[in-house]
Amino acid sequence: MELQKYIRDVQDFPKPGIGFKDITPLLLNNEALTAALNAFIKLVDGQKIDKVVSMESRGFFFGPMIAKEIGAGFVPVRKPGKLPYKTIKQEYALEYGTDVLEMHVDAIQKGDRVLIHDDVLATGGTAEAVVKMVEEAGGIIVQLDFLIDLTFLNGKKKLAGHTVNALIEY
Numbered sequence: 001m002e003l004q005k006y007i008r009d010v011q012d013f014p015k016p017g018i019g020f021k022d023i024t025p026l027l028l029n030n031e032a033l034t035a036a037l038n039a040f041i042k043l044v045d046g047q048k049i050d051k052v053v054s055m056e057s058r059g060f061f062f063g064p065m066i067a068k069e070i071g072a073g074f075v076p077v078r079k080p081g082k083l084p085y086k087t088i089k090q091e092y093a094l095e096y097g098t099d100v101l102e103m104h105v106d107a108i109q110k111g112d113r114v115l116i117h118d119d120v121l122a123t124g125g126t127a128e129a130v131v132k133m134v135e136e137a138g139g140i141i142v143q144l145d146f147l148i149d150l151t152f153l154n155g156k157k158k159l160a161g162h163t164v165n166a167l168i169e170y
């Protein structure tokens with residue numbers, strides 16, 4: 001199935017000049033949703049994964065479904081002040097300025113084999129911050145799997161040394 005058919009381009013969202021990739025048509029269509037989930041499971045290829053780690057908020061659409069299907073636990077990475085328990089924090093660069101992501105300190109055990117999932121890889125700043133947090137907690141990153149890679153933004157460069165997959169590339 002050609003998943004790209006289910007991605008809607010929205011110009012000038014959330015700011016003028018941005019071509020936003022809207023994944024909600026894919027989520028809305030059960031065949032496309034199932035095909036995407038099956039493709040994510042195929043990327044795991046039977047490797048042992050202890051935890052799937054995804055970032056708020058669009059990483060939460062597929063992250064828990066992938067975890068359930070491959071027999072792993074799910075770890076939410078959230079924006080500041082949202083997680084109730086003690087957290088590891090990581091600052092990361094945005095287009096303008098910086099932001100922070102947080103993960104619970106007990107979410108990853110030393111030696112855990114981790115799959116990182118998000119919907120979109122753009123500049124790679126978000127994923128790089130999650131890589132740092134997982135590694136700080138002692139996790140081993142097996143791969144990073146995205147629905148979409150905006151390749152013209154060179155996000156993969158920030159993730160050099162890791163296996164990075166995407167179902168759709170622009």
Ligand SMILES: O=P(O)(O)OC[C@H]1O[C@H](OP(=O)(O)OP(=O)(O)O)[C@H](O)[C@@H]1O
Nearest residue numbers: 056057058118120121122123124125126
């Ligand atoms: O590769 P980067 O340049 O870091 O960008 C990618 C991130 O941007 C989007 O999240 P956003 O911060 O818009 O939050 P949302 O998922 O809550 O919409 C997307 O879901 C990724 O997490």
Ligand SMILES: Nc1ncnc2[nH]cnc12
Nearest residue numbers: 018019020021022120122
């Ligand atoms: N162009 C884009 N479309 C959707 N999500 C994004 N996250 C960062 N850039 C994005």
